[in-house]
Amino acid sequence: MKNIAILVPERSVLQAIADPQFCFSAVNDFLIKSGAAPLFNVELVGLNPEVKLNDKRYSVFPDKLLPEASTPDLIVVPALFGDMKQAVEANEAYIPWIKAQYEAGSEIASLCVGAFLLGATGLLDGKKCSTHWGFTNLFREFYPEVDVQDDAIVTEENGIYSSGGAHSYWNLLLHLVEKYADREIAILTAKYFAIDIDRDSQTAFSMFxxxxxxxxEAVKKAQEYIEKKIEERISVDHLAEEVAVGRRSFERRFKRVTNNSVLEYIQRVKVEAAKRSFETSMKNINEVMFDVGYSDTKAFRTTFKKITGLTPFEYRNKYNKGIGVN
Known part of the structure; x- marks a missing residue:
């Protein structure tokens, strides 16, 4: 039997504690009904006998306090809430325990922005990690040694797992069920909870x-220029001239502080504007394409799909139900 320790941190998201407990318990029920033995021993593990969450609206009572917890095969770090620096500081007492368990052979899974607490252990340094798309820049500031995967739903490296934003953690839970049980049980679990088991990207949901x-300041000026001139075709040379910086130095500085090349940034700003237009207007694809400075249909479609994971047609039909086909 696998011992699952679901942490109950201060300033955590209640659902990110309840959902993994529900998931692993449901798998046990499926197995029992099929005549097999349950697979998981699930414990909520905390620092205090009662943890108040969601502005003290709810109380969670851990099954075990940290010193009493069973030796875990898997530690689940739920999503945190609010100011990430304060949330991590409120849970620093978990850090040496998590490190010691990992060094003793436990695996670790962080859900969404639970990655911030896992990052504080140093165990992610030099490894891949997913987190909520809206927090990737902040995560890089906190933990520059971690290889953040901007769009990935699930990452796995050396017994450490992480998930993308919000309900993406269900895909990680299904991944773990498949790993510890089998594909058949994972599919049954996915059907029971109505989750798309093979979704592997959060790009369609992200906002740049x-x-x-x-x-x-020179890079900020260039960023503002790009965002004001959506309809124009902007070259790197032109931007460098606008901010009075040599091209090579400009490109190097831009990449260092934004984590995007100049061309990547231009593309992402234009695609973000196109997404908003598809979501809120009656314009057809060609009209939107011209509005954001593209004249080549193939180039626009290719760039749009690379960034969002969907074609312009697919994106518009997914997020604007009032639009007809054209």
């Missing part, structure tokens, strides 16, 4: 928020 929490 240009990284501007830096002090390079």
């Amino acid at each position: 928020q240009g990284q501007k929490s830096h002090q390079d």
Whole structure:
């Protein structure tokens, strides 16, 4: 039997504690009904006998306090809530325990922005990690040694798992069920909870928020220019001239502070504008394409799909139900 320790941190998301407990318990029920033995021993593990969450609206009572917990095969770190720095500081007492368990052979799974607490252990340094798409820039600031996977739903490396944003953690839970049980049980679990088992990207849900929490005024000026001139075809040379910086130095500085090349940033800003238009207007695909400075249909479709994971047609039909086919 696999011992699953689901942490109950301060300032955590209640659903990210309840959902994995429900998932692994449901798998046990499926197995028992099929005549097999249950697979998981699930424990909620906390620092205190009662943890109040969601502005103290709810109380969670851990099954075990940290010193009493069974030796875990898997530790689940749920999503945190609010200011990430404060949330991590409120749960620093977990850090040495998580490190010691991993060194003793336990695996670890962080759900969504639970990655911030896992990152504080140092165990992610040099490894791949997923987190909520809206927190990737902040995560990089906190943990520059971690290889953040911007769009991935699930990452796995050396017994450490992480998931993308919000309900993406269900895909990680299904991945773990398949690993510890089998594909058949994972599919049954996916059907029971109505989850798309093979979704592997969160790009369709992400909104590009240009990284501007830096002090390079020339790069900020270039970012503002790009965002104001959506309809224009902007070259790197032109931008470098606008901010009076040599091209090579400009490109190097831009990449360092935004984590995007200049061309990537231009593409992402234009695609974000196109997404908003598809979501809110009656314009057809060609009209939107021209509005964001593209004249080549193939280039627009290719760039749009690379960034969102969907074609413009698919995106529009997914997020604007009032649009007819054209």
